[in-house]
Amino acid sequence: MEFGWWAKDDEGRKFQICADVFGRYITWRRKQGHHQPWEAYPPSEQDWERLVAEAERRLPRRLLSKKQYELIKSRGQ
DSSP, rough: OOEEEEEEEEEOOEEEEEEEEETEEEEEEESSSSTSSSSEEEOOOOHHHHHHHHHHHHHTEEEEOHHHHHHTTTTOO
């Protein structure tokens, strides 16, 4: 399952954040600009909160399994 949203860095430039949940792993990537490659991204506290909030929204619609939700809520540990 893939989660994604836009954020701004300290200089006000927009970039895209993507969190992939696959099995027992969560990988974070970011991309700034259309023709730029994806790069590894260390998530901040706000990013984790946003991911949990996005997962909570998808859970009632059964777009996410309970097991995946618990993995996200435990921050991939």
